[in-house]
Amino acid sequence: xxxxxxxxxxxxxxxxxxxxxxxxxxxxxxxxxxxxTLGPIIHNPxxxxxxxxxxxxxxxxxxxxxxxxxxxxxxxxxxxxRLDELKSLGYEIIxxxxxxxxxxxxxxxKLDSEGYQVLIIGDKEHPEVKGIxxxxxxxxxxxxxxxxxxxxxxxLGIIQQTTQPLSKVKEILNAIINSLSEFEEIRIFNxxxxxxxxxxxxxxxVAKDVDIMIVIGGKNSANTTQLANLCKKMGVKTYHVENTQxxxxxxxxxxxxxxITAGASTPxxxxxxxxDKIKCL
Amino acid sequence: xxxxxxxxxxxxxxxxxxxxxxxxxxxxxxxxxxxxTLGPIIHNPxxxxxxxxxxxxxxxxxxxxxxxxxxxxxxxxxxxxRLDELKSLGYEIIxxxxxxxxxxxxxxxKLDSEGYQVLIIGDKEHPEVKGIxxxxxxxxxxxxxxxxxxxxxxxLGIIQQTTQPLSKVKEILNAIINSLSEFEEIRIFNxxxxxxxxxxxxxxxVAKDVDIMIVIGGKNSANTTQLANLCKKMGVKTYHVENTQxxxxxxxxxxxxxxITAGASTPxxxxxxxxDKIKCL
Numbered sequence: 001x002x003x004x005x006x007x008x009x010x011x012x013x014x015x016x017x018x019x020x021x022x023x024x025x026x027x028x029x030x031x032x033x034x035x036x037t038l039g040p041i042i043h044n045p046x047x048x049x050x051x052x053x054x055x056x057x058x059x060x061x062x063x064x065x066x067x068x069x070x071x072x073x074x075x076x077x078x079x080x081x082r083l084d085e086l087k088s089l090g091y092e093i094i095x096x097x098x099x100x101x102x103x104x105x106x107x108x109x110k111l112d113s114e115g116y117q118v119l120i121i122g123d124k125e126h127p128e129v130k131g132i133x134x135x136x137x138x139x140x141x142x143x144x145x146x147x148x149x150x151x152x153x154x155x156l157g158i159i160q161q162t163t164q165p166l167s168k169v170k171e172i173l174n175a176i177i178n179s180l181s182e183f184e185e186i187r188i189f190n191x192x193x194x195x196x197x198x199x200x201x202x203x204x205x206v207a208k209d210v211d212i213m214i215v216i217g218g219k220n221s222a223n224t225t226q227l228a229n230l231c232k233k234m235g236v237k238t239y240h241v242e243n244t245q246x247x248x249x250x251x252x253x254x255x256x257x258x259x260i261t262a263g264a265s266t267p268x269x270x271x272x273x274x275x276d277k278i279k280c281l
Numbered sequence: 282x283x284x285x286x287x288x289x290x291x292x293x294x295x296x297x298x299x300x301x302x303x304x305x306x307x308x309x310x311x312x313x314x315x316x317x318t319l320g321p322i323i324h325n326p327x328x329x330x331x332x333x334x335x336x337x338x339x340x341x342x343x344x345x346x347x348x349x350x351x352x353x354x355x356x357x358x359x360x361x362x363r364l365d366e367l368k369s370l371g372y373e374i375i376x377x378x379x380x381x382x383x384x385x386x387x388x389x390x391k392l393d394s395e396g397y398q399v400l401i402i403g404d405k406e407h408p409e410v411k412g413i414x415x416x417x418x419x420x421x422x423x424x425x426x427x428x429x430x431x432x433x434x435x436x437l438g439i440i441q442q443t444t445q446p447l448s449k450v451k452e453i454l455n456a457i458i459n460s461l462s463e464f465e466e467i468r469i470f471n472x473x474x475x476x477x478x479x480x481x482x483x484x485x486x487v488a489k490d491v492d493i494m495i496v497i498g499g500k501n502s503a504n505t506t507q508l509a510n511l512c513k514k515m516g517v518k519t520y521h522v523e524n525t526q527x528x529x530x531x532x533x534x535x536x537x538x539x540x541i542t543a544g545a546s547t548p549x550x551x552x553x554x555x556x557d558k559i560k561c562l
Contacts, residue, residue, distance in 0.1 A: 188467045
């Protein structure tokens with residue numbers, strides 16, 4: 001039986017992660033030794049393993065290694081201070097920080113230099129936020145919900161962790177606007193990467209038009225689970241899988257049209273393997 | 282019987298109106314002839330009459346007069362084009378534009394020159410808004426409620442007519458924030474004059490503590506009526522009067538403490554006359 005497979009536009013890695021991984025593989029081709037990524041390049045063991053086979057190793061602490069020649073900065077970015085330190089140690093630095101994160105860092109730095117207190121909407125423990133925060137000056141604050149907004153300066157510059165949900169950002173902005181009379185100026189830059197929202201939207205469109213949906217990604221991945229829940233909510237039969245082994249041919253009986261989507265941490269080759277397996281069933 | 286009279290702080294003219302009137306009276310002392318105000322300096326016939334006695338006449342159209350030497354710009358301000366025209370005609374221009382309005386004009390000009398589309402929250406027919414609008418560039422828009430927000434540019438600068446109610450401003454800002462994903466940057470300057478809000482607050486405090494409240498100002502004045510309504514709502518006996526003639530001595534039987542407040546268009550001498558009359562009852 002001939003089956004049609006529809007792959008959702010933007011399924012899998014986001015632009016910044018894809019770019020960082022491509023950079024790591026490119027560097028691995030050029031340098032055979034002494035290449036390290038500062039922290040795992042992505043929270044996906046298969047990708048990290050593949051890179052290790054090519055000689056690119058993740059390290060947390062540079063003092064653990066004395067054969068470092070090249071250091072790759074992952075998509076999240078790092079703090080200004082750490083970047084300066086690493087540069088001063090004479091390593092070759094390959095900066096694979098996502099351009100959207102880089103933009104947020106540079107807006108934070110500009111706002112601080114122009115006298116704004118910088119407020120970052122995001123999770124203060126997230127590496128991306130730690131990096132951005134280091135560019136945002138002494139007065140900077142990180143806010144993750146409406147209940148923790150501190151007393152703020154009269155001239156306020158607001159940016160966001162690139163992956164924050166739009167709904168939460170709006171909620172915090174509205175709470176700040178409610179105290180408008182306490183401010184001289186509120187300057188809001190949109191530093192959100194709307195990739196996740198777009199993928200969700202595209203997934204919804206495909207789900208409407210197929211017999212079953214295969215959602216690929218970690219079972220504990222928040223964004224993948226969100227994709228699966230959306231499909232289920234739309235009434236289409238949905239399977240959330242992590243790899244080809246989980247694919248069951250009984251799912252595809254009498255199925256003519258199959259939709260495929262994947263979370264932000266799912267590499268393209270896993271998507272390709274699953275598509276190949278379905279084609280061969 | 283000894284009565285105590287408490288005058289609300291900030292009762293009567295706002296800072297900008299008071300300043301413009303003071304300037305007009307000062308000019309009248311120096312120049313004996315050829316002094317005009319562009320439009321009535323305030324919508325209060327008694328003030329306009331007093332100035333006319335001193336030789337300062339209101340005109341709408343400069344072509345009506347050929348003996349103009351000095352022109353006073355009133356607190357609302359005028360358009361950039363008109364100001365330039367008047368200057369080029371060689372008149373002495375005394376600019377009594379309220380400093381808060383002047384600030385809004387200059388922010389509008391700066392935002393436009395830095396590539397922002399300027400959005401003014403206010404009443405597009407109001408002279409103040411017409412003046413500010415003339416500084417705000419080709420792309421500028423005026424918005425008075427949530428239902429009339431047009432499609433906006435990605436880089437938006439927002440200011441307010443100085444006397445807009447804070448609640449309405451917040452509502453419109455929240456509606457714009459709701460479309461955050463359509464913007465690169467939203468830059469909000471607080472150009473509100475919080476005088477009206479402060480007067481309302483001070484009136485409420487006095488009303489709590491007196492036996493009756495005398496609210497002075499035009500019966501058709503929105504801000505005076507708002508003051509009277511607040512006092513009534515607080516359960517204190519309240520009289521809304523325009524002049525001394527309306528004061529009735531029967532109101533003050535067994536009254537020990539009298540609160541007095543006044544709307545933004547009420548001159549100080551009317552307040553003084555009424556206080557004097559009450560003292561003599």
